[in-house]
Amino acid sequence: MKVLFVCLGNICRSPIAQGIFEASLKSNPDADSIISFVDSAGTANYHIGKLPDERMRKTAIEHGFNIDHLRGRQVSEKDFEDFDYILAMDKRNYENLMKVCPESQRSKVSLFLSHHETSNLTEVPDPFHGDEQDFIDVLNLIKHGSSSVLNKILNDAAL
Numbered sequence: 001m002k003v004l005f006v007c008l009g010n011i012c013r014s015p016i017a018q019g020i021f022e023a024s025l026k027s028n029p030d031a032d033s034i035i036s037f038v039d040s041a042g043t044a045n046y047h048i049g050k051l052p053d054e055r056m057r058k059t060a061i062e063h064g065f066n067i068d069h070l071r072g073r074q075v076s077e078k079d080f081e082d083f084d085y086i087l088a089m090d091k092r093n094y095e096n097l098m099k100v101c102p103e104s105q106r107s108k109v110s111l112f113l114s115h116h117e118t119s120n121l122t123e124v125p126d127p128f129h130g131d132e133q134d135f136i137d138v139l140n141l142i143k144h145g146s147s148s149v150l151n152k153i154l155n156d157a158a159l
Contacts, residue, residue, distance in 0.1 A: 001153055002037040004079055005112065006097060007089040010042030010072040012135075013124050014089060015052040016060055017112065017142045019067040024150055031150055034157045040070065041079065043096040047072035053128065059135040063143075080105040085153060087112040090123035115152045116145040 005017035018040040025032045050072045051057065060067045079086065080101050086109045088094035097109050113119055124141055127134035 001035045001085065001157065002039075002083045003035060003085045003087070003149075003153070004075075004083040005038075005040040005087050005089070006043060006075060006093050007040075007124075008042055008044050008093055008126065009046045009128075010040055010074070011047045011050065011053040012056045012126065012128055013138060013142065014040035014042065015067045015070045015072075016056055016065065016139055017087070017089070017146065018070060019060055019065040020139075020143050020146045021150070023065055024146055028150070031154060035153060039083075041073050041075040043075055043093045045074045048074055055132065055135050056127070056139075059132070059139050063136075063139055065139075075100075077102075080108065084108060085110070085149070087115075087149065090126070112142075112149065113145055116148045119145065 003021065005014040007013035018038050021038050025035055052067050052070055057067055075097065086097060088097055088109065089112050094109065094111050098106065101109055111122060112124055113121055124138060127138045
């Protein structure tokens with residue numbers, strides 16, 4: 001299985017989701033044998049080749065995750081073929097994905113938080129224009145949501 005996390009610019013939400021998810025795979029041998037690849041991308045081309053946002057990298061390090069190896073990229077048509085799960089951080093990016101997603105691949109695309117069993121939120125807020133606490137809140141929301149996504153993928157694989 002291959003998992004892709006998607007936000008607008010691929011510098012805040014989707015890179016931290018990738019970093020958190022990769023870390024969870026390392027500590028879960030069952031998941032690591034089922035999920036072979038994790039990536040992140042943006043629906044826009046604003047930050048191609050750039051590091052994640054400095055504030056998100058700092059927050060990640062402070063919470064035990066390192067995303068300094070990641071670089072921004074834009075979603076490509078090939079992603080819809082290559083990935084089994086494509087998880088949008090918010091409705092706007094979900095809609096942008098669905099505009100370019102081939103009909104036959106649409107079942108792969110969902111909102112990240114649609115898999116979170118306990119959150120009342122439907123979207124991961126974009127911390128880009130916020131303060132330090134916004135980055136921490138987003139990291140924590142994604143951390144908890146990642147557990148739910150991982151459980152869903154493992155359950156789907158068992159079927």
